[in-house]
Amino acid sequence: MTALGSLLQGAVPFAVRLHREFRGVTVREGMLIQGPSGWGEFSPFEDYDDQAAGRWLGGAIEAAYGTWPDAKRSEIRVNAILPAVLPQVARELAEQAAVRDGCTTIKVKITGDDAADEARVAAVREALDSVLGYGVGLIRIDANACWTSEQAISSLKRLAAYGLEYVEQPVASREDLRSVRAAVDVPIAVDESIRTDRGGDPRALSELAEIADIAIIKPYPVGGVQRAIDVAELVKLPVVVSSSMDSSVGICASLALAAALDVDRACGLGTGALLATDVVSRPLVPTAGVMRVQRLAPDADALAEARQLLAPERVQHWHERISRAWEAGSSEAWRKVITSSG
Ligand SMILES: [Mg+2]
Known part of the structure; x- marks a missing residue:
């Protein structure tokens, strides 16, 4: 064969x-x-x-x-993720993530609709403050490069009032990332830039430290856990490991990566809550804000x-x-x- x-x-x-x-x-x-x-x-x-x-x-x-690679730890602290939902739903999901799942960091999707985006972020801030205490919960946002640099600058100046840990990929190009970063105080994380911009060429990766503060690394899109570790070494930025809306079996690769790296921030692995069905009978979701490093087979x-x-x-x-x-x-x-x- x-x-x-x-x-x-x-x-x-x-x-x-x-x-x-x-x-x-x-x-x-x-x-x-x-x-x-x-x-x-x-x-x-x-x-x-x-x-x-x-x-x-x-x-x-x-x-x-x-x-x-060998795991350096057995548990990974993770964030919850909030899709582009209405404020009332955002509030409920944020409370659920903080109370039921113990996630004190929430990643909120941004769509470029200024009023809706602000209402969603405001609802999450309100929910986190009410259940965790004022300013305790962290909010990170992901724009998936939906903004122009002018929009990114004006939106980030407004949204910064809700307290942002960082913004993920506000704009697409390196030039735009540089100008947004110069104009706002919110730390900038790169996600798409790691894969799409010159396809992960080593020189391009090492230059990302000049235009960003944090690197989002996902094992499967870059070619696996080992390759993701090479990418992390090349970018020389603090890393947040994320999954790619994988099934619970797929998320295990991201857990392995996060366990092999020195990661301080909550990782983007709490995506299991977005799945209504899965390939395992007990989906991988956080408990008390952490996920156990493990390997799953489908049921x-x-x-x-x-x-x-x-x-x-x-x-x-x-x-x-x-x-x-x-x-x-x-x-x-x-x-x-x-x-x-x-
Ligand atoms: Mg992203």
């Missing part, structure tokens, strides 16, 4: 439902890949090209066939249901996608890893 053949033999396409729309989708799809080391997740977003999907596949192959029943959620043409789509990602990625190196494991 070819190496790609053995990879596909251990691959199960799946879909999980979200409680509400996030990043434009209500269903998260991908493939879980089983190998001798455990399960990995291949779930590049639809707008990722074959090359970007190839990096993701590298992360999935590492999880299934390779090794993750047979949950995986069968997740497999059922996918229409036949989507199953076909994922088989084609993984084959294209294989061709676009480091297929020669992967072939060796996979054949030597058999």
Whole structure:
């Protein structure tokens, strides 16, 4: 059997439902890949090209066939994440995150609609202050580069009144990041810049320290846990590890990364609360604000249901996608890893 053949033999396409729309989708799809080391997740977003999907596949192959670095700790402090919801819902979700899940840091999505964004951030601040005490809870916002630099500067000056830990990717380009950072006091975190801007070339990564204060690093999109550690070394910025709206099986790679790095801030791994269904029967969600470092395998029943959620043409789509990602990625190196494991 070819190496790609053995990879596909251990691959199960799946879909999980979200409680509400996030990043434009209500269903998260991908493939879980089983190998001798455990399960990995291949779930590049639809707008990722074959090359970007190839990096993701590298992360999935590492999880299934390779090794993750040793953990320096057994628990990771995490933030809760709040989609672009109405203020009343934002208030309820923020209270729930703080009281039920013990998360004192909340990441709020920003859409560029100034009034709605401010109302959402204000509602979260009010909720956190009321349950935790004045100014105790931390709010970080993620604009996913939806602002122009002028909008970013005026919005951040307004939103800073609610107390912001940092803003994630206010604008897309390095020039714009530089001008926004010069004009506002809110610390700037880069997320998309790490992957899309010159594709993670080492020189480009090392220059990020000139235009940002914090680096958001997600293992699968950069090519796996080991590659993410290399990225963290190159950027020389404080790191916040995040997941990519992964299933509970996928989140384990982010837990492994956060456990291997020296991370002080809450990590963006509390995304399990956004999932209405999962590939495990007991989804990975924070307790008392932390998540335990662990490796999960899918549960047979949950995986069968997740497999059922996918229409036949989507199953076909994922088989084609993984084959294209294989061709676009480091297929020669992967072939060796996979054949030597058999
Ligand atoms: Mg982000």
